[in-house]
Amino acid sequence: MERYIVKGGRPLEGEVEISGAKNAALPILAAAIMTDETVVIENLPDVKDINVLIDAISKLGATVVREGRHRVKISGKTINSVCADNEYIKKMRASYYLLGALLGKYKKAEVSMPGGCNLGTRAIDQHIKGFTLLGADVNIEYGKIIAQTKELKGNHVFFDTVSVGATINIMLAAALAKGMTILENVAKEPHIVDVANMLNSMGANIKGAGTDVIRIKGVEKLHGTEYSVIPDQIEAGTFMCAAAVTRGNILVKNVIPKHLEAISAKLYEIGCSVEEYDDAVRVIGNTKLSGTQIKTLPYPGFPTDMQPQMTVTLATAGGISTVIESIFDNRFKYVDELTLMGAKIKVEGNVAVVEGVEMLKGAQVNALDLRAGAALVLAGLGADGFTVVEDIHFIQRGYEDFPLKLTKLGATIAVVNDEKEIQKFKFKTA
Numbered sequence: 361m362e363r364y365i366v367k368g369g370r371p372l373e374g375e376v377e378i379s380g381a382k383n384a385a386l387p388i389l390a391a392a393i394m395t396d397e398t399v400v401i402e403n404l405p406d407v408k409d410i411n412v413l414i415d416a417i418s419k420l421g422a423t424v425v426r427e428g429r430h431r432v433k434i435s436g437k438t439i440n441s442v443c444a445d446n447e448y449i450k451k452m453r454a455s456y457y458l459l460g461a462l463l464g465k466y467k468k469a470e471v472s473m474p475g476g477c478n479l480g481t482r483a484i485d486q487h488i489k490g491f492t493l494l495g496a497d498v499n500i501e502y503g504k505i506i507a508q509t510k511e512l513k514g515n516h517v518f519f520d521t522v523s524v525g526a527t528i529n530i531m532l533a534a535a536l537a538k539g540m541t542i543l544e545n546v547a548k549e550p551h552i553v554d555v556a557n558m559l560n561s562m563g564a565n566i567k568g569a570g571t572d573v574i575r576i577k578g579v580e581k582l583h584g585t586e587y588s589v590i591p592d593q594i595e596a597g598t599f600m601c602a603a604a605v606t607r608g609n610i611l612v613k614n615v616i617p618k619h620l621e622a623i624s625a626k627l628y629e630i631g632c633s634v635e636e637y638d639d640a641v642r643v644i645g646n647t648k649l650s651g652t653q654i655k656t657l658p659y660p661g662f663p664t665d666m667q668p669q670m671t672v673t674l675a676t677a678g679g680i681s682t683v684i685e686s687i688f689d690n691r692f693k694y695v696d697e698l699t700l701m702g703a704k705i706k707v708e709g710n711v712a713v714v715e716g717v718e719m720l721k722g723a724q725v726n727a728l729d730l731r732a733g734a735a736l737v738l739a740g741l742g743a744d745g746f747t748v749v750e751d752i753h754f755i756q757r758g759y760e761d762f763p764l765k766l767t768k769l770g771a772t773i774a775v776v777n778d779e780k781e782i783q784k785f786k787f788k789t790a
């Protein structure tokens with residue numbers, strides 16, 4: 361089993377180039393099959409979840425040509441199945457975007473119940489509510505969601521909870537529904553806007569993405585396009601925290617600084633220097649950082665996907681910090697792993713109280729999910745001694761070339777397979 365070994369205690373310095381946003385690219389790939397014309401998508405991150413979804417799209421019968429690591433050409437003309445239920449797709453959250461895309465185009469879709477990182481309850485009632493309001497019959501049978509209708513009709517959908525997935529999914533289906541759909545209490549994340557822009561470049565008529573109300577005037581059909589995915593806000597934030605945790609100095613390049621404001625503001629507040637440029641952000645992690653309060657919220661609030669990385673940052677900041685997780689009901693499981701590294705954190709329900717310690721100490725820890733895994737790597741980089749992070753397949757789902765990018769910043773990190781390789785790494789880097 362592959363794992364990372366990290367030798368910590370060295371400030372990371374230099375420049376890092378951010379890849380395309382996974383959580384924008386996933387629905388954009390699903391949208392690509394909504395036309396019979398060719399769609400070219402650029403700036404795709406080369407990560408496991410993206411590659412699995414591309415594979416699932418090709419299994420539906422679409423013609424998929426990978427034109428390099430970050431570019432794919434898709435033609436939905438050859439699709440001959442509306443059923444996506446292979447083994448890996450079941451483990452992915454974003455598989456549900458195939459429901460919106462297939463239902464919009466073919467008025468029928470069968471997709472395995474979505475999996476994804478275990479962050480607590482991850483309901484899909486708002487997706488079902490939205491599809492039903494557009495006129496679809498939605499049933500769950502043998503672990504599959506089956507949605508079908510003769511005709512999708514625009515409607516008024518007021519979401520009971522702000523959901524990234526449901527907002528995007530209903531937007532996908534409504535793009536090809538008859539008449540006007542109005543979505544209220546929607547998510548406003550940058551990837552919502554990116555998916556709307558992509559659909560509009562295919563001839564959809566979507567207005568208001570990024571605001572509280574999205575208006576979608578259904579069109580009869582969509583056409584081909586060439587579209588480049590926005591940079592990954594969370595990958596960027598992870599490297600910004602890497603500068604803070606290791607007290608380093610990193611220029612995070614190819615970003616949209618506006619998308620990073622909640623993260624920049626918190627890092628500045630705890631004592632980091634943060635410089636914003638047109639498409640880059642520099643973070644300098646000063647030696648003395650102070651604690652703060654964080655509450656995760658839908659965009660433009662502090663992103664839940666940055667909560668573990670920020671908690672790791674606060675684990676060695678002075679004083680007491682509190683971190684409130686308000687999006688997911690069980691996103692602090694990784695705290696037990698951090699405790700193994702000497703962190704002083706108490707979790708009560710959805711609140712973590714962090715008492716900053718001088719320095720973390722290397723340990724053997726498990727990456728329990730994607731962002732928690734990345735956060736533990738950051739903890740290892742800032743810690744004294746060696747840290748082994750197990751189960752890195754979670755991290756590989758969403759971070760392209762993570763160890764390579766860190767190595768270029770001066771990190772001592774390697775992928776190892778067994779105890780012998782761990783000992784070899786320790787010997788070489790001692």
Ligand code: EPU
Binds near residue numbers: 483522
């Ligand atoms: N929710 C419902 N009903 C629904 C949908 C959501 O109650 O029908 C609840 C969820 O249980 C959760 C909250 O609403 O408590 C927010 O869930 P949301 O639907 O916004 O999340 P998601 O679409 O399942 C996406 C990202 C997550 C990210 C969240 C929040 C993808 C593939 N996943 O998940 O990303 O944490 O939005 O921003 O886009 C990650 O990349 O590591 C990751 C977990």
